[in-house]
């Protein structure tokens with residue numbers, strides 16, 4: 488997954504997650520991208536992309552090393568990745584996500600719990616959150 492920082496024609500900034508740079512181009516080409524703040528469809532990438540580091544470019548390796556194919560990350564692997572690379576803020580998630588969105592807190596990956604209503608409110612406010620089907624810790628096997 489690649490996180491691109493995006494900007495609309497009215498200079499609202501937000502983040503979008505894409506499978507690849509091509510995925511961004513494809514979605515943009517089809518007019519699928521819009522600004523979560525103003526709904527404007529004119530969205531461009533800012534030049535700085537934060538690439539999720541746990542996915543090394545394995546294409547360059549010699550074939551005999553046969554690294555596991557990671558191009559298609561499963562949902563399970565993606566969730567593991569999120570769990571390993573984000574800070575658990577628990578129930579403070581909605582507030583912390585807002586603070587990060589408003590640049591009041593350091594930008595970083597966080598995870599936590601939010602009710603469906605809280606998630607909907609965050610999305611309404613243009614805060615880029617991604618609901619994941621991660622069970623609460625008490626239900627882990």
Ligand SMILES: [Zn+2]
Nearest residue numbers: 495499522525
């Ligand atoms: Zn906008």
